[in-house]
Amino acid sequence: MNAAVGERSPLGVPEGVDERWVTSDRIGLQLIRLIRLIERQRVIKAKKDGVERAAYVLLARLVIDGPHRSNALAEAVHSDPSTVSRQIAALVKVGYVERRPDPADGRACLLAATDEGHRVFAANRDLRNRWISDVTSDWDDADRERLVELMDRFTTALENHHESGATGAEEDR
Amino acid sequence: MNAAVGERSPLGVPEGVDERWVTSDRIGLQLIRLIRLIERQRVIKAKKDGVERAAYVLLARLVIDGPHRSNALAEAVHSDPSTVSRQIAALVKVGYVERRPDPADGRACLLAATDEGHRVFAANRDLRNRWISDVTSDWDDADRERLVELMDRFTTALENHHESGATGAEEDR
DNA sequence: ACAATCGATTGCTCGGTACAACTATGCACC
DNA sequence: GGTGCATAGTTGTACCGAGCAATCGATTGT
Numbered sequence: 022m023n024a025a026v027g028e029r030s031p032l033g034v035p036e037g038v039d040e041r042w043v044t045s046d047r048i049g050l051q052l053i054r055l056i057r058l059i060e061r062q063r064v065i066k067a068k069k070d071g072v073e074r075a076a077y078v079l080l081a082r083l084v085i086d087g088p089h090r091s092n093a094l095a096e097a098v099h100s101d102p103s104t105v106s107r108q109i110a111a112l113v114k115v116g117y118v119e120r121r122p123d124p125a126d127g128r129a130c131l132l133a134a135t136d137e138g139h140r141v142f143a144a145n146r147d148l149r150n151r152w153i154s155d156v157t158s159d160w161d162d163a164d165r166e167r168l169v170e171l172m173d174r175f176t177t178a179l180e181n182h183h184e185s186g187a188t189g190a191e192e193d194r
Numbered sequence: 195m196n197a198a199v200g201e202r203s204p205l206g207v208p209e210g211v212d213e214r215w216v217t218s219d220r221i222g223l224q225l226i227r228l229i230r231l232i233e234r235q236r237v238i239k240a241k242k243d244g245v246e247r248a249a250y251v252l253l254a255r256l257v258i259d260g261p262h263r264s265n266a267l268a269e270a271v272h273s274d275p276s277t278v279s280r281q282i283a284a285l286v287k288v289g290y291v292e293r294r295p296d297p298a299d300g301r302a303c304l305l306a307a308t309d310e311g312h313r314v315f316a317a318n319r320d321l322r323n324r325w326i327s328d329v330t331s332d333w334d335d336a337d338r339e340r341l342v343e344l345m346d347r348f349t350t351a352l353e354n355h356h357e358s359g360a361t362g363a364e365e366d367r
Numbered sequence: 368a369c370a371a372t373c374g375a376t377t378g379c380t381c382g383g384t385a386c387a388a389c390t391a392t393g394c395a396c397c
Numbered sequence: 398g399g400t401g402c403a404t405a406g407t408t409g410t411a412c413c414g415a416g417c418a419a420t421c422g423a424t425t426g427t
Contacts, residue, residue, distance in 0.1 A: 040335065041327060041335065042323055042327070044335060044338045044339060044342060045322075045323040045324075045326040045327045045330075045338075046319065046323050047342045047346075048326050048330075048338065048341060048342055048345070049319070049322050049323060049326055050254070050258075051342055051345040051346055051349060052232065052345070053251055053254070054349050055345060055348070055349045055352075056229055056232060056233075057251065057271055057272055057273075058272055058349060058352055058353060058356070059225065059229060059352075060229075060415090061272040061273075061356075062352075062356060064382095064415075064416075067382085073382085073383090074382090074383095075382080075383060075384090078226055078230065081223070081226070085223075090405075090406095091405070091406060091407095092404090092405065092406075098230055099230055099231055099234040100230075100234075100384080100385090101384065101385050101386075102405085102406070102407090103384085103385070103386080103387090103406090103407075103408080104383075104384055104385070105406095106405095106406060106407055106408085107383095107384095107407085107408090108383095110407085123405095126393075126394085126404090126405080127392070127393050127394085128391080128392045128393050128394085128404070128405055128406085129393095129404090129405055129406085130405085130406090146219065146222070149218075149222050150215055150218040150219050150222060151218075153218040153221050153222055154214060154215070154218045155355065156348070156351045156352055156355045157218070157221075157348070157351060159351075160347075160351075162213065162214065162217060164344065164347075165217045165218075165221065166217060167340065167344060168221060168344045168345075168348060169217060169220045169221055169224055171337065171340060171341045171344060172221070172224040172225070172228060172341075172345075173220075173224055174333075174337075175228070175329070175330070175341060176224060176227050176228045176231060178329045178330060178332075178333075179228075179231055179232075179235075179329055180231060182328065182329045183231070183234075183235060233384090237384075237385070237413095240413090246413090246414090247413095247414095248413085248414060248415090263374080263375090264374075264375060264376090265373095265374065265375075273415075273416090274415065274416050274417080275374085275375070275376090276375090276376075276377080276415080276416070276417080276418095277414075277415050277416070278375095279375060279376055279377085280376085280377090280414095280415095281414090283376085296374095299373085299374080299424080299425090300423075300424055300425085301373070301374055301375080301422075301423050301424055301425090302373090302374055302375080303374090303375085
């Protein structure tokens with residue numbers, strides 16, 4: 022019988038579940054908790070921030086991965102092209118991103134972070150990193166490293182799973 | 195000499211950063227990636243789902259932690275009372291949650307999941323767990339366990355940090 | 368008994384996103 | 398070399414979720 026259940030798992034766990042179920046359950050609950058909390062933070066921080074917060078993700082992508090075209094960018098961040106289009110427009114307007122013609126295809130344009138964009142992103146990144154560093158101030162670095170490693174693996178697995186068409190209710194069994 | 199930088203870290207990393215910065219940076223990037231992806235999944239799954247997805251979090255809370263009053267629930271999930279109020283109203287309407295008078299305070303009411311609510315939540319939970327189990331099908335259980343453990347720690351740290359008033363730009367230095 | 372208080376709800380607004388229809392421009396095929 | 402056509406991107410519209418602020422209602426406690 023599920024010895025592990027009583028100790029960590031909350032109520033509401035049906036009997037007859039195996040350990041794998043329990044762990045999945047805990048992952049799920051942690052995910053919800055984490056996301057809800059981060060979302061909340063975002064709202065709080067949103068006030069003191071000039072630029073569209075959502076657009077930072079795009080800026081980050083451009084800084085880190087280099088120029089993209091708009092559609093590719095959308096795919097990279099799992100967003101709709103229309104969403105990205107508007108956000109990019111905003112970023113261009115404030116001068117953090119510039120449109121350059123794509124040599125490979127005349128009707129496309131490559132988006133690239135400007136110097137100012139780099140600067141702004143770097144500042145933001147630093148802020149965020151300070152915050153994270155702060156939150157995990159009492160962690161040893163091995164654990165932080167492990168967290169990254171596992172999150173990376175998990176997200177990657179998620180990406181693959183979701184790309185392979187299994188959007189949820191599929192079962193191959 | 196940031197030996198670790200060249201290997202895993204993306205471009206755009208300024209020189210002179212220490213390893214701690216890099217790890218924080220990677221945590222941040224992973225967080226963004228993960229959240230964005232999950233958000234996306236939510237949209238996709240939202241279609242095939244009758245109930246307000248956002249409300250499931252509340253239902254979960256009620257099932258797992260037992261009855262709450264509305265405001266307490268809001269705080270528990272880091273949401274605004276108004277938001278919770280509406281979501282609860284919806285849950286009550288479909289009969290997943292019931293309002294019971296709070297013996298301790300006449301003007302409050304305790305929210306509790308009904309039997310039907312339990313049932314629906316259990317089904318959903320199972321689905322989600324199957325999905326997570328699927329995504330991590332090639333993980334060994336120790337790693338899944340570790341993921342939970344680290345996420346839990348991280349989220350808890352976040353909660354504490356955010357409760358201790360440090361909402362972001364504060365510095366005690 | 369009455370005022371202050373506290374719990375919950377409702378009005379309004381906003382940010383972020385998606386879907387779908389549309390535009391336009393270069394591509395590629397004939 | 399012209400023309401249909403695919404493709405890149407934009408815009409129109411709608412929706413969802415959330416938050417703030419004001420309000421309603423009722424209780425409690427003086």
